[in-house]
Amino acid sequence: MNRYDVIVIGCGAGGYNTAIRASQLGLQVACVERGPDIGGAGLRTGCVPSRLLLHASALYDAGRRRKHAALGIDGPPTLDLARLMAHKTATVQKLSAQVRQRLRAQHVTLAGGHARLDGAGRVIVTSMNGAQQTLSAPAIVIATGSEPIPLAAAAFDHARILDSTDALSLDRIPRHLAIVGAGAAGVELGSLWRRLGARVTLVERRERICHWLDHEIAAALDRALRRQGIGIRLSTEVVRIDTRADGVSLALRVPQDNAPATLDADAVLIAIGRRASTAGLNLASVGMWPDRDGALPQRHASTGIWTVGDAAIGPMSMTKAEEEAIACAEQIAGLPGFVDYSSMPAVLYTSPEVATIGKTEDELRFGGVPYKVGRCALAANAHAAIHRAPEGFVKLLVDARTNLIAGAHLIGAGAAELVSQVAVAMEASMICEDFARVCHPYPAWSEALRQAAMAAGGWMMHG
Numbered sequence: 457m458n459r460y461d462v463i464v465i466g467c468g469a470g471g472y473n474t475a476i477r478a479s480q481l482g483l484q485v486a487c488v489e490r491g492p493d494i495g496g497a498g499l500r501t502g503c504v505p506s507r508l509l510l511h512a513s514a515l516y517d518a519g520r521r522r523k524h525a526a527l528g529i530d531g532p533p534t535l536d537l538a539r540l541m542a543h544k545t546a547t548v549q550k551l552s553a554q555v556r557q558r559l560r561a562q563h564v565t566l567a568g569g570h571a572r573l574d575g576a577g578r579v580i581v582t583s584m585n586g587a588q589q590t591l592s593a594p595a596i597v598i599a600t601g602s603e604p605i606p607l608a609a610a611a612f613d614h615a616r617i618l619d620s621t622d623a624l625s626l627d628r629i630p631r632h633l634a635i636v637g638a639g640a641a642g643v644e645l646g647s648l649w650r651r652l653g654a655r656v657t658l659v660e661r662r663e664r665i666c667h668w669l670d671h672e673i674a675a676a677l678d679r680a681l682r683r684q685g686i687g688i689r690l691s692t693e694v695v696r697i698d699t700r701a702d703g704v705s706l707a708l709r710v711p712q713d714n715a716p717a718t719l720d721a722d723a724v725l726i727a728i729g730r731r732a733s734t735a736g737l738n739l740a741s742v743g744m745w746p747d748r749d750g751a752l753p754q755r756h757a758s759t760g761i762w763t764v765g766d767a768a769i770g771p772m773s774m775t776k777a778e779e780e781a782i783a784c785a786e787q788i789a790g791l792p793g794f795v796d797y798s799s800m801p802a803v804l805y806t807s808p809e810v811a812t813i814g815k816t817e818d819e820l821r822f823g824g825v826p827y828k829v830g831r832c833a834l835a836a837n838a839h840a841a842i843h844r845a846p847e848g849f850v851k852l853l854v855d856a857r858t859n860l861i862a863g864a865h866l867i868g869a870g871a872a873e874l875v876s877q878v879a880v881a882m883e884a885s886m887i888c889e890d891f892a893r894v895c896h897p898y899p900a901w902s903e904a905l906r907q908a909a910m911a912a913g914g915w916m917m918h919g
């Protein structure tokens with residue numbers, strides 16, 4: 457039997473970060489991955505491919521719409537989708553190889569195969585050719601990630617009824633892509649294919665898109681997506697999907713409307729959320745049961761089993777996976793690892809970008825917390841004028857009792873970078889007045905953040 461201090465099951469962001477940090481702290485680590493390569497959804501099938509295609513599609517779209525013609529830069533761009541997809545694959549492979557190299561440098565043992573628990577402290581790994589080996593360790597970390605939830609009305613067929621991985625690897629631009637679910641994956645992948653030339657329709661059963669966003673930001677994003685030509689059908693349920701040789705037909709039900717409706721498309725992406733991949737782990741052998749979404753608690757003290765990333769209860773993001781991984785490895789090593797979920801940013805790489813951190817205005821209001829709002833429109837920002845990207849605003853929420861920043865919600869170019877500054881301020885428990893006194897370069901997007909902080913204090917100077 458191969459003995460280690462820690463066995464990590466799954467080599468995505470949760471797994472490889474746990475392995476690297478645990479190994480840095482002097483622990484002997486084995487990491488088991490059943491996929492064809494390491495990296496998980498973040499590097500291989502989620503963030504990186506999606507972000508890369510979003511970036512490329514934004515360039516193409518700007519060219520097609522002659523966005524830079526006023527600068528004297530013009531001419532219709534051409535698109536070679538096969539080449540773009542090949543570049544995406546090469547980038548994914550490069551990043552996976554970098555992580556593999558890092559794990560090797562840290563002397564982490566990588567084992568290929570499907571892992572399942574065999575009682576406390578034991579993991580059986582079955583490789584592709586059926587060979588089995590048993591690993592043992594006092595600490596086992598479940599980092600098995602998540603998988604897309606299928607629609608009850610129709611299973612994925614990966615040709616016409618797609619999951620997000622399929623939708624990031626299409627070999628042609630659909631004439632019409634229907635997307636069920638207007639959450640993070642729906643709005644990002646919808647934006648990407650719309651910019652590449654597809655007609656896109658989002659079908660969302662709630663009355664708003666991205667329901668977890670601050671309501672003002674969600675409304676602004678909804679308007680922006682509609683302006684880009686994305687169809688959005690809210691409060692709508694898909695009751696059936698019929699596939700044909702040349703496409704799909706979605707039978708829709710709109711509650712306030714008695715007449716059923718049909719939506720025809722070349723393909724439909726199902727983006728109604730993900731569930732933790734914890735089936736097949738033989739959790740019963742250690743007396744553990746997941747919640748109804750398959751998720752597990754971060755720590756199951758009596759068994760020496762830990763869970764990080766998408767498999768653990770809570771939101772699903774690279775940020776959470778990495779934070780939980782670091783804290784988990786440190787706690788296993790006897791250090792006081794800790795995750796501050798209250799200052800964890802999230803970003804949507806739509807156009808305009810959306811970034812959010814901390815409490816929304818509704819959460820503060822419903823929680824009875826007195827608050828101040830500082831707003832700054834990007835239209836007043838010199839950098840935005842230079843970049844010809846005046847759309848969007850920064851909204852800073854400040855707890856009126858303490859003057860601490862309670863949340864920030866941004867929509868507009870540069871939002872992903874700006875939200876990191878708020879994360880630093882929140883982590884450092886900086887009061888809004890101090891935040892407003894931090895110097896920023898000129899011209900820069902971040903001036904909008906300073907102006908919003910000034911606005912919360914009642915002294916905005918430009919906006």
Ligand SMILES: Cc1cc2nc3c(=O)[nH]c(=O)nc-3n(C[C@H](O)[C@H](O)[C@H](O)COP(=O)(O)OP(=O)(O)OC[C@H]3O[C@@H](n4cnc5c(N)ncnc54)[C@H](O)[C@@H]3O)c2cc1C
Nearest residue numbers: 466468469470490496497498502503571601765766773774
């Ligand atoms: C389209 C898309 C875009 C996204 N974009 C972003 C983004 O921009 N920013 C962001 O923060 N988050 C984003 N996310 C979410 C992010 O990718 C996930 O939250 C993150 O990858 C979770 O990491 P993880 O390690 O928990 O799981 P995963 O990355 O899913 O890794 C789990 C690994 O475990 C392996 N595994 C599972 N079961 C076993 C087993 N029994 N034995 C061995 N190996 C096993 C799997 O093969 C996999 O490699 C996106 C997700 C999607 C789908």
Ligand SMILES: NC(=O)c1ccc[n+]([C@@H]2O[C@H](COP(=O)([O-])OP(=O)(O)OC[C@H]3O[C@@H](n4cnc5c(N)ncnc54)[C@H](O)[C@@H]3O)[C@@H](O)[C@H]2O)c1
Nearest residue numbers: 637638639640641642659660661727728729730772803804
């Ligand atoms: N940039 C990012 O950080 C990023 C990008 C993509 C995905 N992700 C993560 O991946 C996970 C999965 O993303 P997702 O967009 O699939 O999930 P999600 O939870 O973000 O959104 C799912 C959406 O589908 C809707 N929905 C659910 N059932 C429906 C139904 N039957 N009909 C119509 N609409 C329905 C929900 O109301 C919700 O708006 C999320 O946890 C997300 O955070 C993150």
